[in-house]
Amino acid sequence: GLIMLGGYRALGPGGYAATPLAAVLPVELGDRDIGQITDPFLPELTAEGRQHPIFANIAEFFPSATGGPKIAGLPELDGCTKVLGARPGASVLAVCPVTADRMPVLAVMPVDRGRSVVFPVDTTRKWQQGPRVLDQQSPFLQLWGQLVRWAAGREQDVEAKAGVTANTDKAYYEPDEVVQLAAVVRDQRGEGTDKAKVEAVIRAKSGALERVTLTSLPGAGGHYGAAYEPNLNGTLEIEVLADLDGQKLTAEKLVIEVGRPYLEFEKLDLDEQTLSGIAADTGGRYLHISAADSLMEQLNRAARKKRIYLEQPLFSPLLFWLLFAVALTAEWFLRRRFQMR
Missing domain, CATH: 2.60.40.1930 (Macroglobulin (MG2) domain)
Structure with missing residues (x-):
């Protein structure tokens, strides 16, 4: 079996499109200028990929077209090497969800009595290091073991069935x-x-x-x-x-x-239960149209209510004038007694 991985000097960027290897690979490589995808992502399994021996018992770690991974925590990869697409006769097991054309990131193909695999993603060591530090499950070892065994024609070591x-x-x-x-x-x-x-x-x-x-x-x-x-x-x-x-x-x-x-025209009956629920959830109150008159009366009563302000003076005017009169009388008495001008 033949397995080719991604990299800045691999596949198309490495010039392999002009070599005999290109004819036995499951993807079209492109030329040296095809470039890299640098956006992080998790490979998204296709329907075939979820059932393939390479992903036996580990498909739940990866997202699919129907939803995210059932076992969370697998770190995203940092990118991958671009390819043009799958060749006729190839099986695409995983795609890159951040590309518009959902580029293949794991493709396989039978070649005569052997098999070829292209896995152009950035290094997968993050799938081993991150979960290991956090004491979490990781598909790293099982994925690579099953991938190599399948490419070598030893998929009987992996649970595979029709x-x-x-x-x-x-x-x-x-x-x-x-x-x-x-x-x-x-x-x-x-x-x-x-x-x-x-x-x-x-x-x-x-x-x-x-x-x-x-x-x-x-x-x-x-x-x-x-x-x-x-x-x-x-x-x-x-x-x-x-x-x-x-x-x-x-x-x-x-x-x-x-x-x-x-x-919207199939059921036109009034759904008071739903309307009451909407009113309750939004802090309002639901009233049937038959209660419109009482509603208007309540609104009018509310509009006629007046706001009354209570003023509380900070001092007593009578006490103030009494104190003023006492002070004035005391001054007059003292001036008379001590003959002060």
Whole structure:
């Protein structure tokens, strides 16, 4: 097996696009000026990556298209070497979520009797050092062990089995919008296969269902797809089934929402419970329209209320004048007695 890693002198920046190695790699390398991605990120696993032997028992450490990692704490990587994209026949197990085209950051491909892997990310030592200091779990050793064993054709050392994974291009669809269904089928060796019969069963909450056949797609092996035009509305549950040489495989169920036109006009009844809840949450009070007269009377009463100020003098005028008269009389008496002018 062949594993190529990223770096400032690796892959495209290292000039490997002009070497015979480029033809057996699962990605298009680009020229020396392709550059690096310097934004920090965690690799986001694809639906196929979550089920691949390389990520056996460690997929929960990484985010996916459906949400963040189930086991938090894995440090982000500092970037990666840019590549142009995956080659036909390659399987993309992880992508870079900070790029608009969701560039592959872990891709694999069978080559004759061997396998090739490209993992262009910046050094993964942070996945070992950080969690180790904090006494947290880390997928570092298991990831590299499983990656090397898979590239060497020893994936039997990793728990691998036939399976099918499925996904849609998004979770909510407008009325009359087409749903893109995709599935990846792997055989017992964990490799993609185009020998399966794949079908999606779509169920509505009402019990109505539709069936859609997924066909094999050109390029990477094991990829199937279909364009589904929903005749059902609301919350739909999608179950993708695959028949691989008589073996029945079932993917994890998907749930999507298909909107209904003019939904706001379907239920026009007054919802007093919701209105009361909104009023309570915002510090207000809900009143039915029948109480409008009493509400106006309360507002008018409140408007007629007057504010009365109470003035409290700081001294007593009568006491002041009494003291003044006493002082004046005392002065006159003293002047008369001592014959003062």
